[in-house]
Amino acid sequence: xxxxxxxxxxxxxxTAMITPFNSDGSLDLDGAQTLxxxxxxxxxxxxxxxxxxxxxxxxxxxxxxxxxxxxxxEAVDKPVxxxxxxxxxxxxxxxxxxxxxxxxxxxxxxxxxxxxxxxxGLYENFRVCAEATDLxxxxxxxxxxxxxxxxxxxxxxxxxxxxxxxxxxxAAANPAETANLLSLAPEGTEVYSxxxxxxxxxxxxxxxGAIGVATHWIGNETRDMxxxxxxxxxxxxxxxxxxxxxxxxxxxxxxxxxxxPSKAMMRVLGLPAGPCRLPMGPEPDWxxxxxxxxxxxxxxx
Numbered sequence: 001x002x003x004x005x006x007x008x009x010x011x012x013x014x015t016a017m018i019t020p021f022n023s024d025g026s027l028d029l030d031g032a033q034t035l036x037x038x039x040x041x042x043x044x045x046x047x048x049x050x051x052x053x054x055x056x057x058x059x060x061x062x063x064x065x066x067x068x069x070x071x072x073x074e075a076v077d078k079p080v081x082x083x084x085x086x087x088x089x090x091x092x093x094x095x096x097x098x099x100x101x102x103x104x105x106x107x108x109x110x111x112x113x114x115x116x117x118x119x120x121g122l123y124e125n126f127r128v129c130a131e132a133t134d135l136x137x138x139x140x141x142x143x144x145x146x147x148x149x150x151x152x153x154x155x156x157x158x159x160x161x162x163x164x165x166x167x168x169x170x171a172a173a174n175p176a177e178t179a180n181l182l183s184l185a186p187e188g189t190e191v192y193s194x195x196x197x198x199x200x201x202x203x204x205x206x207x208x209g210a211i212g213v214a215t216h217w218i219g220n221e222t223r224d225m226x227x228x229x230x231x232x233x234x235x236x237x238x239x240x241x242x243x244x245x246x247x248x249x250x251x252x253x254x255x256x257x258x259x260x261p262s263k264a265m266m267r268v269l270g271l272p273a274g275p276c277r278l279p280m281g282p283e284p285d286w287x288x289x290x291x292x293x294x295x296x297x298x299x300x301x
Contacts, residue, residue, distance in 0.1 A: 008190060009136055009166060010079040010106060011046020012209035013223050015039050015216055016054040018259045018266065019068055021274035027064050031272025033075035038271055040078045044219035048072060049108055049211050052083035053145060054259045059277040065095065070102035081211075085110035085140060089125045093132045100133040107133065108169060108211075110140040116148045123154050130162045137164055138211075142171035142194060152181050159185050169194040169211050170202060179205035196222075197248040200241045203229050214247040216262050217269065218298070243298065250294045255284050265291040 017039065020031030032050075039045045050072050051057045051065045060068070069082045082099035084107045086092040096107050109129050111122055130137045139158065143149040149172060158165045170178050171194030178191060182205065193199040193210040202210075203226065215222050221244055229237035250265075252258035260280055264287040266273035275281060295301065 006190075006206075006208045007188070008046075008192075008208040010081055010192075010209075012226050013045050013215055013219050014047040014049055014079075014081065014192070014209065014211045015043070015045050015219060016049040016052045016083075016211050016213055017072070018216070018262050018273060019051065019055040019060065020266075020272040021277065023274060025275065025277055027060075027068065028272055028274055029067060029071040031274070032068050032071050035266065035272050036072045036075045039216065039219065040076045043216070044221075044223045045078070045215060046209075047079035047081065047105070048076065049081045049083060050104075052108055052140075053110070053142070054213050054262065055083060056259065056277055056280065057083050057085075059280075062091065062095065062098075066098045066102060069099055069104055073103040079105035081106040081108050081138065083108045083110075084129070087112040087115050089128060092125070092129045096129055096132045096135070100135050104135060106136045106138060108138045108140050110142065111146040111148050111150050113146040113148075116146075119151050119154045122148065122150055123157060126158050126165065127162055130158075130165050134164060136166045137162075138167040138169050138192065139165060140169045140171070140194065142169075144171070144173075152177060152184075155181060156184055159189050166190060167192060170207070171195045173198060175201045175205050178202060178207070182206040196251060197245070200225065200229065200237060203237075213258055213262055214244070214251045217265050217295070218244055218247050221298070246294050246297050250290060256287050261287060261291070264288050265294070268292055268295065 020028040050069045082104035084095035141150045167190035169192045191207040193202040196212045196214045199210045225240040263273040268291045
């Protein structure tokens with residue numbers, strides 16, 4: 001059957017890319033370009049999110065953040081969505097403006113983390129950040145990291161009232177509420193799964209694609225799963241998803257939180273990664289061996 005899917009502005013499969021560092025912890029821009037080319041060519045990705053949480057944005061200076069976004073924009077011919085969010089709205093606005101200047105195709109804005117703003121504060125933050133540029137904006141709802149859920153009502157108000165807010169990266173782990181959001185949202189609203197393990201359930205309630213982490217190494221398999229789902233072969237999509245569960249389980253955990261495992265996996269694959277910056281570390285001794293085991297389970301060495 002031919003694959004049919006809803007419109008996805010940035011494509012179906014995007015990776016929230018790690019930021020490669022040199023052994024001394026400095027930014028590896030050449031490595032970022034090499035990795036970006038791999039992900040968008042051999043790796044099966046339609047686009048990339050750069051300088052997001054997986055890209056260790058909390059430990060990047062603003063100049064480093066823009067430098068890596070610009071480097072990746074130069075390296076690939078696929079959409080680059082810039083992680084521009086901050087818990088300081090003034091910084092997020094500057095990130096948005098500078099990301100637009102270096103050629104980003106869109107912006108990802110996360111809820112203000114740690115300071116846990118009210119819903120009114122979240123609304124105003126996202127509104128003024130979106131209005132700082134003409135780029136399309138993806139709201140990033142990840143309450144497990146930010147400490148504050150973006151309420152469905154807040155997202156609906158933003159999607160209705162701010163024209164360039166067009167999508168949500170959903171890492172709230174509640175597909176039923178995502179279904180509710182989409183039932184009420186303006187036509188054309190796009191939801192991207194922000195939790196690899198919930199991508200298939202979120203597709204079932206109307207998501208258009210995924211902004212993944214395990215897609216660093218299972219981008220092609222994720223694409224195959226989406227092709228099967230959107231062509232109506234749910235059984236095949238379910239079977240593919242079942243094969244990918246070890247990758248979902250590997251990508252983060254208490255001993256090795258995201259993005260530590262993805263960096264280990266990229267090193268195993270011979271791709272640029274380097275260490276994580278503190279406080280994300282040190283890396284467990286067993287992690288690279290586990291990465292090889294995950295690849296073996298996928299039939300890859």
